[in-house]
Amino acid sequence: MGENLVIVESPAKAKTIEKFLGSGYTVKSSFGHIRDLSKKNLGIDIEKGFEPDYLISEDKKKVVAELKALAKKAGMVWLASDEDREGEAIAWHLQEALGLEAAKTKRIVFHEITKDAITNAIANPRNVDMNLVMAQQARRVLDRLVGFELSPVLWKKVKPKLSAGRVQSVALRLIVEREREIQQFAAKSQFKVEGVFHPAGSDDSALVQAEVTHRFDNEKEALDILEKSKGAQFNIAAVEEKESKRTPPPPFTTSTLQQEASRKLGFSLSQTMRSAQNLYEAGFITYMRTDSVNLSKMAISAAKQSITELYGKEYSKTRQFTTKSKGAQEAHEAIRPTFMSNLTIEGSAQDKKLYNLIWKRTIASQMADATIMRTQITIASNSLDHDFIATADRVAFDGFLKVYMESRDDDQAEEEKEFTLPALRPGQQMEPQTIKAVEKFTQKPPRYTEASLVKKLEELGIGRPSTYAPTISTLTQRGYMVKDNRPGQERSFREHTLTAGKITSKTKKETWGTEKNKLFPEDIGILVNDFLVENFGPVMDYNFTAKIEESFDKVAEGKVVWNKLIADFYKPFHKMVDETLTVSRPTNAERILGTDPATGKTVLARIGRFGPLAQIGDNDDPDKKFMSLAKGQLIETITLEEALKLFELPRSVGEYKGSDITCAIGRFGPYLRYNGKFISLGKENNPYTIDLETSILLIEAHFAKEAQKQIKSLPEIGAEILNGRFGPYIKIGKDNYKIPKGTDPATLDAQTVKEIVEKSSKTGKPKKNGK
């Protein structure tokens, strides 16, 4: 047993550090926070100056007991939790919970895991900074007060089990307000004029694509350009070439990693974090929950060496980035490979892809600027008021672009493609091949993705690297929002083309507004948001966190006493809670949509016991009818026609072989019901209009497929051998069993199946067919 006990937060970190420190040091991990406010009640004694009631967390009792025993034997305990507010608090809680003597305890910090940093830390110990600890306590107490006073208001006024909090409620507000911006957005029609030219007298191989930068608000103006272009003389008015530099983006933080993994690899937040955790635990990357873009000296020089070896000296340029994001605590390095010389790693396909992304981003951050030559050609005509402009970018020196290019969020952003322009000189005559006036529509604001929401939260200084992914999953779990795909809508646009002196006009169709993996608010989320914004404005303010963080900083500097800060916040806040509770009317979004032409009754949409619904008849009408709203429909935006349409289903399609066929929309989309079976309609068929003939075809196709699924039937033991998604398997009643490798499923008999079932029930338990 070592003389010295070092306690860090993460077990993976403990392992590495133990190697650096060698004999005489035992390094253990606390696995994060070990104590927290009591969960049973508020955990805060408001009367006694907001005194916190700390308890050792249930899942940490074992760790604490172990650390306590080790601390007793150690000559010196080194508290080496992270160098930030939370880390300081962990150190203090350890000191308290382990009962450490002051003379036997030292606090050390390092924000990179290198031998130098660690030995340096050991040589420069300090005491626990109580101002910083109290700043954390203020943060913790405030979050508990907000969360545990607001949530019960929602239970009473809206629905049980809902939640509200400083971070999640503002994130929800972003989603709801963006949705409203989109609903209120009216696309404006504009005309874009573009032309394809070639030098006069030359063949068509030297084509130049150019466009008029001005957008025309009406069709007439745009057509006018085409008219004037008929027989017009065009020539090159200017050829300009400009050089520009592009610098690489900084290495990854949690937030930028989540964004790029989402854009480039299509990973969800949780996929990214799970994969990063794997890489971290395997020792391939540094810590994955960080807000810092800092790289250690060692990493920078390793990157320099790799770049020089792989691409040459001219590609290397060492850089140190500085963190700009609000409220960053910078306890760790940026996310980077532990060894830059590892170009690839062993692991799952997902882990490999993520590692590759991290490697490229880190390497790129230490590479030279790219030099881009932009050529701009102006084509003008005396007959026209507007010039045509052609631009082309040429990479003169690729620099960091050799390995990495950052992606962008806006899905409509045009691909940056490189095309070359033919060599042209001013004054040269040009001939138009075609000139087009195309109708374009202004773009609505984009819906958030998980990753772009994180980006926004980080900009506002709301939430921390360890909470981005959990916050977003909480909003989903509460039913406040969904990550979803939505089909686009069709719209027509006008296009006029001038070719060979003749103008042709067409109306074309395009699909717009297709959404993939975007965040949509649900009715309950909209309701909760509006309720919170109306009654708790100050807490729902986008700047609330930023402002309160300034106060926490003052506590950390020793300028403000923590519970004075809390008292100042709590008094007006609690008053808002009390006042809201005395407003007796429970909140329920209800919208009158109009009158049902068939019955003359009122049609309305509201939230019912089981979610949003459409209703024909007033609430006190004993014969009122209900239908749940369909996926994608909101109380706020559903129309009378859409609501009435809901009542057309389920619909009888007809009869086939003596059984009824009905059609309806379920959780997984439209389906046919026939003899107790559900048959999906697919995208091509409309549940409101599908006819008997098409339905029969679908049913027949379904049965044909079912038959194919079956390999063998063993009725004597009630077993069936089926072809499933993961290959053949045995099905008995509701239980499924794997077939051992190397067995041909077609040769299975009752006896062998029995044996397989017996064996598998010994190892695994039969699957429960529950939720």
Added chain:
DNA sequence: CAGTGAGCGAGCTTCCGCTTGACTT
């Protein structure tokens, strides 16, 4: 993959941040 849409009313729900497993499917 339906249909439910309600004054008997227990006991429960919930926050943010720091960390990993221990569980199934």
